[in-house]
Amino acid sequence: MIISKDQIADIAMGGAFLATGGGGDVLVGKMTTEEILRRHGDVELMPLEALDDAATVIAIGSVGAPTIMQEKVSNGMEALWALQALEAYLGRKADALIAFEAGGLNALVPFLVGAQRKLPVLDADGMGRALPELQMETFSIYGVKATPLSMAGDLGDNAVINTRNSAVAEKLVRQFAIHAGGGHCCSAEHVMDGKTAKRVSVPGTISLCHRIGASLGTHYGKLDLFLADLQTILKDTHYGKMKCLFEGKIADVARRVEGGFDMGDLRLESFGADKKEMRIAIQNEYLIAKLDGEVVATVPDLIILIDHETCRPITSETIHYGHRVAVIGIGAPPIMTTPEAMKVLAPRCFGFDTDYKPL
Amino acid sequence: MIISKDQIADIAMGGAFLATGGGGDVLVGKMTTEEILRRHGDVELMPLEALDDAATVIAIGSVGAPTIMQEKVSNGMEALWALQALEAYLGRKADALIAFEAGGLNALVPFLVGAQRKLPVLDADGMGRALPELQMETFSIYGVKATPLSMAGDLGDNAVINTRNSAVAEKLVRQFAIHAGGGHCCSAEHVMDGKTAKRVSVPGTISLCHRIGASLGTHYGKLDLFLADLQTILKDTHYGKMKCLFEGKIADVARRVEGGFDMGDLRLESFGADKKEMRIAIQNEYLIAKLDGEVVATVPDLIILIDHETCRPITSETIHYGHRVAVIGIGAPPIMTTPEAMKVLAPRCFGFDTDYKPL
Numbered sequence: 279m280i281i282s283k284d285q286i287a288d289i290a291m292g293g294a295f296l297a298t299g300g301g302g303d304v305l306v307g308k309m310t311t312e313e314i315l316r317r318h319g320d321v322e323l324m325p326l327e328a329l330d331d332a333a334t335v336i337a338i339g340s341v342g343a344p345t346i347m348q349e350k351v352s353n354g355m356e357a358l359w360a361l362q363a364l365e366a367y368l369g370r371k372a373d374a375l376i377a378f379e380a381g382g383l384n385a386l387v388p389f390l391v392g393a394q395r396k397l398p399v400l401d402a403d404g405m406g407r408a409l410p411e412l413q414m415e416t417f418s419i420y421g422v423k424a425t426p427l428s429m430a431g432d433l434g435d436n437a438v439i440n441t442r443n444s445a446v447a448e449k450l451v452r453q454f455a456i457h458a459g460g461g462h463c464c465s466a467e468h469v470m471d472g473k474t475a476k477r478v479s480v481p482g483t484i485s486l487c488h489r490i491g492a493s494l495g496t497h498y499g500k501l502d503l504f505l506a507d508l509q510t511i512l513k514d515t516h517y518g519k520m521k522c523l524f525e526g527k528i529a530d531v532a533r534r535v536e537g538g539f540d541m542g543d544l545r546l547e548s549f550g551a552d553k554k555e556m557r558i559a560i561q562n563e564y565l566i567a568k569l570d571g572e573v574v575a576t577v578p579d580l581i582i583l584i585d586h587e588t589c590r591p592i593t594s595e596t597i598h599y600g601h602r603v604a605v606i607g608i609g610a611p612p613i614m615t616t617p618e619a620m621k622v623l624a625p626r627c628f629g630f631d632t633d634y635k636p637l
Numbered sequence: 638m639i640i641s642k643d644q645i646a647d648i649a650m651g652g653a654f655l656a657t658g659g660g661g662d663v664l665v666g667k668m669t670t671e672e673i674l675r676r677h678g679d680v681e682l683m684p685l686e687a688l689d690d691a692a693t694v695i696a697i698g699s700v701g702a703p704t705i706m707q708e709k710v711s712n713g714m715e716a717l718w719a720l721q722a723l724e725a726y727l728g729r730k731a732d733a734l735i736a737f738e739a740g741g742l743n744a745l746v747p748f749l750v751g752a753q754r755k756l757p758v759l760d761a762d763g764m765g766r767a768l769p770e771l772q773m774e775t776f777s778i779y780g781v782k783a784t785p786l787s788m789a790g791d792l793g794d795n796a797v798i799n800t801r802n803s804a805v806a807e808k809l810v811r812q813f814a815i816h817a818g819g820g821h822c823c824s825a826e827h828v829m830d831g832k833t834a835k836r837v838s839v840p841g842t843i844s845l846c847h848r849i850g851a852s853l854g855t856h857y858g859k860l861d862l863f864l865a866d867l868q869t870i871l872k873d874t875h876y877g878k879m880k881c882l883f884e885g886k887i888a889d890v891a892r893r894v895e896g897g898f899d900m901g902d903l904r905l906e907s908f909g910a911d912k913k914e915m916r917i918a919i920q921n922e923y924l925i926a927k928l929d930g931e932v933v934a935t936v937p938d939l940i941i942l943i944d945h946e947t948c949r950p951i952t953s954e955t956i957h958y959g960h961r962v963a964v965i966g967i968g969a970p971p972i973m974t975t976p977e978a979m980k981v982l983a984p985r986c987f988g989f990d991t992d993y994k995p996l
Binding site for chain 1: 792815
């Protein structure tokens with residue numbers, strides 16, 4: 279499939295949906311990517327099956343506080359610079375790019391670089407959604423070393439790091455974003471061959487973003503039609519069951535910034551006379567949903583809030599009192615629920631005193 | 638001059654003296670260096686004049702919280718690993734090493750690596766004393782780029798960074814020390830040729846450490862003899878006037894940790910019946926001394942507290958109520974008081990509302 283600037287808006291909207299509340303607003307990233315593709319041309323979206331086993335695959339994406347990126351706009355070059363720094367270090371070039379995260383802006387970043395470098399972008403990613411930290415990428419979970427990893431900021435600073443594990447790399451990337459990138463940087467990481475990429479990636483996620491985004495466009499404001507279409511779309515994927523968990527309005531938002539994350543709790547009240555109550559815990563993303571005190575959905579399954587009127591996904595930092603929403607749950611793909619994956623993706627890894635409860 | 642393990646104790650003691658209160662206790666670093674020289678052999682201490690103009694010179698040293706290094710002992714390899722990472726990045730090897738700082742432990746670090754790599758250590762450094770941040774090195778002040786700069790931690794993590802200026806590099810090194818090195822790392826930086834090193838370094842500082850350390854050994858407990866000898870030693874150097882500013886006891890210590898630094902204020906009372914009062918401001922190092930309210934010494938001039946009985950230099954984190962001390966002021970070398978140097982070394986750069994007042 280060839281991706282031109284005309285498909286970028288749909289991929290961005292689908293990315294915002296898979297972001298499960300994280301990843302911030304994708305508007306600026308969408309515009310930057312459209313402009314780069316207008317200048318540099320189309321990009322091939324390559325299915326994992328079409329990838330050569332010996333190809334060099336490099337994962338790329340953007341790291342930092344999404345709220346900052348709304349005002350301090352990316353120059354569109356950071357990801358390319360990060361890739362170049364890593365290639366110089368490795369002494370070899372990438373044959374294909376992969377998004378380390380299909381949620382939010384990061385579904386778009388590989389296209390920015392793919393257009394400038396005429397490289398294919400794989401239809402896959404390392405998270406199947408948005409998640410807050412690097413060691414949560416399936417690449418790391420299934421044994422690919424995160425480093426050598428490179429980073430670049432918008433003023434041209436860069437770094438190449440080698441760390442003993444992905445958790446240390448995560449901390450260094452976060453600090454580079456703060457101290458060299460003004461709150462944001464791009465990274466290139468998890469160098470692997472094509473054969474490995476097929477084993478450790480969440481397949482089909484970029485085309486899924488595209489289909490969900492297109493469906494949101496078609497069914498703008500028609501919740502029932504969108505949900506029915508989403509059900510159909512997901513049937514072709516590795517994702518599990520889809521459920522509409524709740525319809526209601528936001529009754530309370532408690533939000534605080536802690537350790538560089540947006541943390542918080544939402545309280546929702548149902549529209550009906552029965553006044554059911556849902557509570558949702560936030561760490562950038564929506565991570566745990568409880569209905570009348572009972573856990574009904576947990577990370578790594580996807581918990582997505584969409585506007586009840588427009589069906590547009592709502593990010594965790596913009597949600598507010600009175601917002602009328604539908605809460606959608608989607609089962610995570612099997613690669614994200616294995617015992618290995620549970621070691622870093624289970625609710626307890628985020629500090630919650632609850633086990634994973636599949637939808 | 639050839640440095641064997643038998644000279645290391647004197648260099649360490651002289652380094653502690655030039656550290657002006659910073660740099661922490663040098664005992665562990667001294668023992669590590671003695672052991673490495675015992676295993677790997679002696680190191681040539683090379684005067685700047687003997688250096689080939691075309692030689693590749695690399696500055697090395699240790700970064701982090703000195704208090705941590707007393708308990709989490711260095712493995713003696715971090716500086717070598719940092720050098721190797723930088724050499725691999727550059728594609729060429731160092732011909733000579735230089736201490737980025739002659740104060741405290743960092744007077745020793747080049748010998749650790751020099752012994753293991755059979756490289757000469759230059760009799761010079763980039764600070765002429767201890768100072769808290771990388772952009773305060775004379776190398777940076779006189780136009781040598783700090784990056785590419787490499788860092789390595791004791792568990793083998795490393796990084797090579799390229800930044801737009803030394804202040805950004807300083808922040809990234811500090812964060813690497815915290816997040817990858819457990820509070821401490823070594824760096825290799827400010828790659829320059831021999832001709833440049835001669836222009837931008839503070840000359841003679843390592844042999845000065847050695848002479849001061851030896852004098853402290855000889856004149857242990859004899860303050861007058863030590864001060865007279867110090868006067869003689871300093872006459873052969875680029876340093877300015879030496880004065881004994883105060884003799885008295887610590888009447889009060891106000892200390893707090895702020896932004897990774899030991900900040901504080903000392904109040905001293907003179908031994909005599911006239912009860913003169915001195916106040917000294919600390920940011921790791923002793924930076925400003927006031928006698929009865931009047932500024933008598935400021936950074937970049939050296940303010941050194943030594944024990945009134947033993948003459949041993951006293952670090953700012955160990956000084957305590959009742960400590961009987963002599964306060965010594967030494968004029969900084971001319972290379973540290975030029976208009977360029979004042980842009981980063983004047984008291985105002987440390988947040989003090991006072992100008993540089995030469996001794």
